[in-house]
Amino acid sequence: MAEGSAVTREILDCRRLLCPMPVIRVQDKVAELHPGDELEAISTDPGALNDIPAWCRINGHQVLEAKERDGEYIVRIRVGSEP
Amino acid sequence: MQRKAVALVSGGLDSMLAVKVIQEQGIHVEGINFFTGFCVEGHTHAIRKRDRKKPKRNNALWVAEQLGIKLHIIDIVEEYKEVVFNPKYGYGAHLNPCLDCKIFMVKKAKEWMEAHGFDFIITGEVVGQRPKSQRKDTLPVVQRDSGIGDLLLRPLCAKNLPPTLPEREGWVDRERLYDFSGRSRKPQMALARKFSIEDYAQPAGGCCFLTDEQYSVKLADLWRARGGKQYEMDDIMLLKVGRHIRPAPHFKLIVSREEGEGRFLQGYRGRYPSLKTVSHAGPLALIDGEVSEEELALAARIVARYSQGKNAPEVELEYRDTEGNTRTLKVPPLPPHELNPEWML
Numbered sequence: 001m002a003e004g005s006a007v008t009r010e011i012l013d014c015r016r017l018l019c020p021m022p023v024i025r026v027q028d029k030v031a032e033l034h035p036g037d038e039l040e041a042i043s044t045d046p047g048a049l050n051d052i053p054a055w056c057r058i059n060g061h062q063v064l065e066a067k068e069r070d071g072e073y074i075v076r077i078r079v080g081s082e083p
Numbered sequence: 084m085q086r087k088a089v090a091l092v093s094g095g096l097d098s099m100l101a102v103k104v105i106q107e108q109g110i111h112v113e114g115i116n117f118f119t120g121f122c123v124e125g126h127t128h129a130i131r132k133r134d135r136k137k138p139k140r141n142n143a144l145w146v147a148e149q150l151g152i153k154l155h156i157i158d159i160v161e162e163y164k165e166v167v168f169n170p171k172y173g174y175g176a177h178l179n180p181c182l183d184c185k186i187f188m189v190k191k192a193k194e195w196m197e198a199h200g201f202d203f204i205i206t207g208e209v210v211g212q213r214p215k216s217q218r219k220d221t222l223p224v225v226q227r228d229s230g231i232g233d234l235l236l237r238p239l240c241a242k243n244l245p246p247t248l249p250e251r252e253g254w255v256d257r258e259r260l261y262d263f264s265g266r267s268r269k270p271q272m273a274l275a276r277k278f279s280i281e282d283y284a285q286p287a288g289g290c291c292f293l294t295d296e297q298y299s300v301k302l303a304d305l306w307r308a309r310g311g312k313q314y315e316m317d318d319i320m321l322l323k324v325g326r327h328i329r330p331a332p333h334f335k336l337i338v339s340r341e342e343g344e345g346r347f348l349q350g351y352r353g354r355y356p357s358l359k360t361v362s363h364a365g366p367l368a369l370i371d372g373e374v375s376e377e378e379l380a381l382a383a384r385i386v387a388r389y390s391q392g393k394n395a396p397e398v399e400l401e402y403r404d405t406e407g408n409t410r411t412l413k414v415p416p417l418p419p420h421e422l423n424p425e426w427m428l
Binding site for chain 2: 024049
């Protein structure tokens, strides 16, 4: 990423979706983003707390945070550099 | 030049082994997993409270991580409807269109393979194993109807089948493929041991709700009530939840069986009118269909019958329409002998 270029930070609403739909939404969104961009996925299915990080690990994206907040499950990721 | 294969990864042992066998031959493998909406994986874990203690891993993702391969999960919910509604080769024991399903998935994988510059497809199919898409006479049908031809390699039973292009061209060594056949799981378990794979999912009765008798009964009922084969994502998810009770052809109740289901059904109160017991602890029920006052009273009596007030002379319930307007109903719970077993789906 070129120095000084803006990092996109997006929020993805995956509430009420059941796994694997949150993973599919994250996967499709990441395809539109660039390396270094950040994405925060908010889900209500607790499975997302395992599945989104697993998807990130195998596809080369960094998990910055995965936590429960007020009954919702937040996974924050940074898009990796692999194609 | 390193060849690339795309593997259909279900999350079970067979596709895991197929990938491993091909990886061992120096082929770059990536996985593809299709979400039809009927996948057993995931959904019910999220809904039912009693399932929450179990690990909530997605087996396809887990398998990919163990194998060190990328996994692409593809949403085919909309396109898959045609497979469910009009399977060319018909249904299995229930509403499972297994052969058409496999043809469709291989066809989609072929599109993906071509779009991403991969060379061939691998699956964990074993000749003679269930379901009927893996019979000796149906394996070639999958190749023909999907259009993949001999770019489909089944590493676990390849030696029982004519050599495919990857074998003839020497991309893979046929001698290092396998000749499994039949329903025995022993060869797969032995190969798993050879690869030091100790943990793997053993789905009971398949990975698809359409192979489930109870589920198929509820889906067939939905089609009868709607006057034709149709469904939306919400419909097929709701068929996995609660007791489904149809007291009349034009309406049914979806009654939660426990707290987790109740919470899940709450999310649908903007789409369906609902009933909830208030004088006693009890379930939340959605009403699917138009009901008269008399039918609403019957619905309330049925719901009351599943509350802790089932033996009380009267139970109070809150009726809520889709706009959120509420009113109170007081009814005697329906005695067990008046609950017609034919209403239960």
